[in-house]
Amino acid sequence: MVFCRICGTRLEDNARFCDRCGTSIGQMPVRIEHASSLNSLPDHKVDKTSTQSKTSTIFAKLLPWAFMTFAVCLLGQYTLENDVQTFFLDDKYYEMILTALRVRPFEYYSIAVALYHQLYAPTLAIIHFPLIFYIWLIVPTDSNVKWLYFAFALAGTVAAYWTVAVITKRRSLAILTGAWIAYFLQTGAYFMFEYWAITVFLVGLSYFVSERHVPAAVAIGLATLIKEVFAPFMVIASIYYALPIIQRFCLKQLKIGEFFNKGKASARPQTIRQAIVWCLATSIVGLAYYQNGIASQGTTSPVQFFRTFDLSLLPMLFSNSWFTYPPIPVTLTVCLGLIGISTLARWDQRIIVYASFASIILLMLTAGDQGLISTWEEIQQSAPRYVAMSITLINLFWLIGIYKIIIYIGRKINISLDFLP
Secondary structure (H helix, E strand, O other): OEEOOOOOOEEOOOOOEOOOOOOEHHHOOOOOOOOOOHHHOOHHHHHHHHHHHHHHHHHHHHHHHHHHHHHHHHHHHHHHHOOOOOOOHHHHHHHHHHHHHHHOOOOHHHHHHHHHHHHOOOOOOEOOOOHHHHHHOOOOOHHHHHHHHHHHHHHHHHHHHHHHHHHHOOHHHHHHHHHHHHHHOOOOOOOOHHHHHHHHHHHHHHHHHOOOHHHHHHHHHHHHHHOHHHHHHHHHHHHHHHHHHHHHHHHHHOOOHHHOOHHHHHHHHHHHHHHHHHHHHHHHHHHHHHHHHHHOOOOEOOOOOOOOOOOOHHHHHOOOOOOOOOOOOHHHHHHHHHHHHOOOOOHHHHHHHHHHHHOOOOOOOOOOHHHOOOOHHHHHHHHHHHOHHHHHHHHHHHHHHHHHHHHHHHHHOOOOOOOOO
16 A cells, blocks of 8 residues: 555555645655754854744634634624525424423424424425434524524534545645535525534534444434435445445355455454444434434425436526525536535545435425326425435535645646645
């Protein structure tokens, strides 16, 4: 195995450049050369080197604090300027449930079913998992929910910064992405589930790219319990990590011993742990939704499957007012995001994130007749909310995509970007 001597990333066989830092193989140091003693340098050179080093160190330490200050000011100012109010029938319904829960905190299902029949129709109700309502109950009044969201959004912003810093090793790029995510997470619809789930998902994703699977599975599981459309990530991760174990078991039963070489045997315990973590988390979340269906008096599950998918929906999905997008064409934004995802260091991370983004088709769910797409108006109102994970991934990775393109161009013209922090 060959590793980059600059950032430590494992290199593919016959690789010419490091995928993470962009350093040419030929430019990597092959041995450590001790610098001349500072005592042997002239005094003015010692002072100049020392001053530059101190300035660089101070600048590097101030960058994260400057980013945190910007994020707090941006999200805090928006929170101050916006009061908690309802804009749609859905968030009015959720606020009414929360108000009733403050009086009767243990009667969620009876309250939700009664209010659903009152506001929507006397048919079977679609009752969501109650986790988000009990999170909202942490604050004493409905008007304080916005400050609770401020804490969630700030956590999601910091998680986005950490994710990009781990992937690219560039704090300046991480700060730009974190600042964009802070802007993206601004919302006045404080009673809509999507943004709350996104913030928790970003925290889980930061653990995932750091290869800390237990907290990643817990956080993404919580995001799924807030909004069910994040379930594909858990299901895909479970399948990906469980398949090699199933394959080994089948090959063992067929007595194909050549498959079990030393390399695969040494990697097996880690794969088993990852499979156990994700399969267990997915099973717990699935069981929670199953129990939710039973407790909600046999009402319709919020998880439905798509009937048709029209490719002409894509531009509308990425420009709807539910989510904020950069001022560039939708197709270009998506392409940049997909390029950015390829920067992930491990193949398992790339495959799972790519497949999770592709689940946009399976997440074409609406609140129309029988839970399926029925009219264009329903698509415009509901569809973007059900592709929250895909939209979040694009917002997180499109700047990384631009960075990777710049790195590629820099390789061609032999320009190094090592001066960036």
